[in-house]
Amino acid sequence: MLFFYLLATLTVLGALGATLMKNLIHCALCLILFFLGIATFYILLGAEFIAAVQILIYVGAVATLVLFAIMLTQNVVGETTLKGLGQNRWWALGLTAAVIGILGSAIHHQRFSAASYAGRLTTQEIGQALVVVYALPFEVVSLLLTGAMIGAIVIAMEDRKKKQ
Amino acid sequence: MNTIPLTHFLMLAAVLFAIGLYGVLVRKNVVIVLMGIEIMMNSANLNFIAFSKFYSASRVTGQIFTLFGITIAAAEVAVGLALVIAIFRQAKTVEVQEIDTLKG
Numbered sequence: 001m002l003f004f005y006l007l008a009t010l011t012v013l014g015a016l017g018a019t020l021m022k023n024l025i026h027c028a029l030c031l032i033l034f035f036l037g038i039a040t041f042y043i044l045l046g047a048e049f050i051a052a053v054q055i056l057i058y059v060g061a062v063a064t065l066v067l068f069a070i071m072l073t074q075n076v077v078g079e080t081t082l083k084g085l086g087q088n089r090w091w092a093l094g095l096t097a098a099v100i101g102i103l104g105s106a107i108h109h110q111r112f113s114a115a116s117y118a119g120r121l122t123t124q125e126i127g128q129a130l131v132v133v134y135a136l137p138f139e140v141v142s143l144l145l146t147g148a149m150i151g152a153i154v155i156a157m158e159d160r161k162k163k164q
Numbered sequence: 165m166n167t168i169p170l171t172h173f174l175m176l177a178a179v180l181f182a183i184g185l186y187g188v189l190v191r192k193n194v195v196i197v198l199m200g201i202e203i204m205m206n207s208a209n210l211n212f213i214a215f216s217k218f219y220s221a222s223r224v225t226g227q228i229f230t231l232f233g234i235t236i237a238a239a240e241v242a243v244g245l246a247l248v249i250a251i252f253r254q255a256k257t258v259e260v261q262e263i264d265t266l267k268g
Contacts (some may be wrong), residue, residue, distance in 0.1 A: 008176050011231035014208050015180050015203050020186030024195065030201050034180075038206050041173070045217040050230050057234050062202065062241050069245040073252045092189035094181045103178035106212050112170050112218070119221055121216075129224045130231075141235050148239035158253070 004044070011037030024070045048122045087164045173214035180207035192259045194251070198244045205237045 014037055017030030035058040042051035130138050184236060187200030209230045216226020252258055255265070 001167060003211060004172065005243055008172075010175070012183065013180060015183040015231060018203065019183055019191065019196065023194065027196055027199065031202070034203060035206070038210055041176075041210055042213055044168070044214050045173070047213050047227055050213060050234075053231065053234060057238055058202075058206075062209050062238060065245050066195060066199060067239060069248055072249055073195065073258045079265075089190055095184040095189065100178060100182045103181070107171050107174045107178065116248055121227060125224060126227055126231075129228055133224075134228050136232070137232065141232050145235055145239050148243050152242040153244070156246035156249045 007037060007040055007044070011041070025067070027065060028066050028070060031066065032059055035059050035063065046120050049126055170214055170218045174211060177207040177214070178209045180210070192257045192261060194248050194260060194263075195245070197260065198241060198248070201244075202237060202241060205233060205240075209233045243264075 006064075011034055014030050014034030018027050018034055021027045021030060035054065039051045039054040039059075042054060056093070176220060184200045184203030184207065187203065188197050191197055192202065212226045212230045212233065216222050216224075216230075219226075251263060254262055257263065
């Protein structure tokens with residue numbers, strides 16, 4: 001239980017750092033801490049395969065992409081990165097508090113008839129579900145990912161004709 | 165390990181979602197806004213995994229949904245960052261307030 005609270009504090013700190021820090025590189029590093037925290041919660045919940053996927057995709061790929069995007073655009077250290085944050089800070093804070101309040105009261109009042117399931121889900125079972133029951137969604141999401149990657153390359157590519 | 169109740173995970177996910185929402189609403193840099201969206205998606209995935217642990221009927225489904233969620237988040241962040249780079253090349257800025265060419 002203590003371990004849970006420690007991990008939760010670390011993950012929340014990571015998320016807070018990612019949203020509130022001045023230096024954009026520090027934001028990205030805090031985001032990595034947050035991703036790792038989520039992965040440890042997956043392990044706590046007995047989803048080791050998903051935890052491995054989380055570390056591979058988010059820490060390995062997404063964080064690298066974010067770091068590259070920060071370095072390719074301006075204002076890495078910038079004093080200006082937090083400027084203008086104040087103008088809609090208060091209603092944003094109110095909306096955020098409202099979201100926490102609504103979700104919290106909903107979770108608090110709902111009676112979950114849940115008992116922790118003891119058995120572990122093996123990677124084999126996930127794989128079988130992926131190619132038998134969820135075969136069509138799997139193909140659709142593969143197509144989506146391929147299309148998105150090609151689209152990203154096309155969008156980010158420099159227009160060579162214009163340069164010449 | 166099994167003594168942690170489901171509501172703890174749900175509350176943690178709610179708090180993380182709210183932090184991501186705050187980042188999306190307040191920050192000016194587009195990259196940080198995308199990071200906020202990633203935080204929100206991750207907290208939703210945490211809910212899926214928590215429910216898959218505590219309800220035996222949704223055991224496989226929760227984990228498969230999380231896998232799909234991670235895939236879609238990866239596609240989204242790739243396209244989003246490509247757009248950020250393209251916009252930066254055109255407008256020389258990544259501030260949300262200054263990208264207003266479509267404003268009438």
